[in-house]
Amino acid sequence: MALRYYIQSFASTLSTNAENNGFLSILLPMAMTDAPLMDTLVAWSTSHLAIRQQNVQVKALEDRSVALRSFATNLRDLPPLTCLAICLVLTSMEAVLGNTLSWYSHLSAAARIINSTVSPRLDDSSLASSLDSSAEGRWLLRNFSYHDILASVSRSRAMLIPGLDFLGADAIQVPDTYLGFGVPPMKLLGEINVLSQTLTNYENTSNTASAAGDSSDAAEIAARLYAIEAELRQWRADGSPDDPLIMLADSYRSAILICLYRALRYHRLADPTTATQQIQAEVGEIVTRITSLPHGSSPECTLLFPLFMAGGEAQSTEHRAAIENRMETIAENREFQNLREALDVLKEVWSVQSRTTAIDPARPYDWTCVLERRQWDLALS
Incomplete structure (x- = not known):
């Protein structure tokens, strides 16, 4: 059986x-x-x-x-x-x-x-x-x-194996099992994670949040992060824009841009207002794609990461409703329980944000605070 x-x-x-x-x-x-x-x-x-x-x-x-x-x-x-x-x-x-x-x-x-x-x-x-x-x-x-x-x-920690590239984007001739055509931007997310963690280490060592901006090494990291932004914006998966696998790849690209802007905002390497506006633009892109992506299509299986990253930053009730509805539908159809856990986290974030104002616009209350309080390791894969 x-x-x-x-x-x-x-x-x-x-x-x-x-x-x-x-x-x-x-x-x-x-x-x-x-x-x-x-x-x-x-x-x-x-x-x-x-x-x-x-x-x-x-x-x-x-x-x-x-x-x-x-x-x-x-x-x-x-x-x-x-x-x-x-x-x-x-x-x-x-x-x-x-x-x-x-x-x-x-x-x-x-x-x-x-x-x-x-x-x-x-x-x-x-x-x-x-x-x-x-x-x-x-x-x-x-x-x-x-x-x-x-x-x-x-x-919000370093990768277990940060120095080795196993994705092998150039060697993949067919859509990846998990990522479809989204391997190249995922490789860049791995690099973003490494660079962001390095900046965090600088800050923790000096016990001052502005230390990253005072370090020449950190300045090089910031330059590389902005170069990655350009790479992500220029990258496009080959294929028809209405192909569900292309929609998935583009959703991953937008989610990874959200991660990049969150890192720049958190480490104070970008104006918080500008970074937030850029994030909202990518949230809108993701919502547009998930609205067009056919329900029940195979690429839905790994849509959690883009949905969660967009949901964690979504400010409009329309965006939040679209994300919640799609997460609930996928969870119901595929019975992936980590989707339900992720949605529960987002609902708490939305509830808190709807009744409070963040003191620090560079580091607002978000899903990282919820996971830390609950002591959860949330699987987005």
Whole structure:
């Protein structure tokens, strides 16, 4: 039952496209020869099915127990590729279930596995992972980077593996499983995260919020952030503007621009009023696209990040209503519980903002305050 549900239904809800659904073309063949990975896929499948059908809930708990026990028992004998696959499935499973803590523990374990495979390249001084030598490994590394970059955004912390680029935008000839055509802007978001964290480190070291502007290194970082803004504004995915995958890619580009302007505003590298106006323009772009994106289309599966970033900054009731309605619809159709958790955070932000005025326009009350108070790790992937 669980495997049939995974193949016929669940896997298709996870991929932006049928052409390159790695959950079927990569994970499933691997699981056919690795029993612990198969146990994990079964647990993931029944866990999602149990959200739809109450009579499966006990079976789902049993399957999760079997999967964790199988992984722990066979850990020493499993190759790194299989261990990485299992950790990433566990990461996604906990995110889908709406867990606001343990998904990140599994992602951290995946990072440790990857780091154990990293060594210097023979032709230069850069580093590479031995997992990059196979199609399966490259897909899993891209899968990890997607989760790692978005976790860095939601946690306002450094990425687990900030120095290695696993997305490989130039090597992808078909739409990515998670990102469709949105890999290039996601690579830039990874860089934005690294630069913003470096600025935060400057500020924490000097104990003054204006230290970033006084550092020559920080000035170089600011220049690079503005260069990234230009790159993002110039970038366009190839294809028809009414293609759902193009709409998704452009929504990611706008969401990443929001992240960039938030960083510039937070580190006082831009006028807060100007940055906020630029953010509102991108919120409007995202709302326009999600209004046009067909309901139930495959790219909806990874629309949470653009929706959340737009919702966190949306000021008009019309924008907020459009975002809330789409998040509720996707959550109802796909039963991804992290969507419900994310919407609950946004509703608190909207409630607070509607009755208070931020003291510091550069650092207003927003979703980061909610997550800090709740001590949540929110999965946006």
